[in-house]
Amino acid sequence: xxxxxxxxxxPLPKFYFSVDISGVGTDLPFQEVSGLDTETxxxxxxxxxxxxxxxxxxxxxxxxxNVVLKKGIFVKDNKFFDWYSKIKMNTIKRETVTIKxxxxxxxxxMTWKLANAWPTKITGTDLKSEGNEVAVETLEMAHEGLTxxxx
Numbered sequence: 001x002x003x004x005x006x007x008x009x010x011p012l013p014k015f016y017f018s019v020d021i022s023g024v025g026t027d028l029p030f031q032e033v034s035g036l037d038t039e040t041x042x043x044x045x046x047x048x049x050x051x052x053x054x055x056x057x058x059x060x061x062x063x064x065x066n067v068v069l070k071k072g073i074f075v076k077d078n079k080f081f082d083w084y085s086k087i088k089m090n091t092i093k094r095e096t097v098t099i100k101x102x103x104x105x106x107x108x109x110m111t112w113k114l115a116n117a118w119p120t121k122i123t124g125t126d127l128k129s130e131g132n133e134v135a136v137e138t139l140e141m142a143h144e145g146l147t148x149x150x151x
Contacts, residue, residue: 012101012109019069020098021117024079031136032070033099036112038146039063066140067097067114073125073135080139084119092118097141108151114143 019033020026041060046052086093094116100108120142125135 012103014101016102016104016106018100018102018108020100021083022096022098023093024083024095028071028079029074030069030071033067035065035067036099036146037065064143064146066120066142067117069139069141070136071139073137080119080122080137084122087118094118097143111149111151113147113149114141115145115147117141117143 017030017033019028019030021028040062043058043060044055045058046055083093083095095118097114097117099112099114101110103109118141119139121138121140123138123140125137127135
C-alpha cells in the first residue's frame, strides 16, 4: 500500500502502562492517568532605553498541574485513603510517583517521574442501583516537578 513500509516505526499505544508510588505500592492497576503537564510562565520586559516599542518575552517560573489517577475499587483496598489520612497541617507524606509507558513486551519505553507527590483529593465512585459499570475512584496528586526519560 502507498506510504506504508514493512519496517516503519509506529507510535506506541497508550493503553499499556504501569504506576508505582513509593511507600504505597508498585505496579498499581490504574485505568487512566492524566495531567502530565508542565508549562513555563512568560515574563514580558521592556527596557526604558529600548528602541523597539514592544516587549521581549523571557521564561519565568515553571508550573506543573496536578496529576489525576483513576482506578477500579477492589475489596479491602484502602491504600489511598490510608495515605490521604496521613496529611495533617504541615505534615505531608510525600512520595515519588513513577509512570511508565510500556512496549508490547512490558519494558518501559518512556518514564514520567513526579517528585514529592501527595494526595490532594480522593473522589469515590458514584453509586447507581440501575448502573452496570465498574466502581472507579479518582486520586488527585500535587507534586513539585516532572521529569521525563526514555529507555
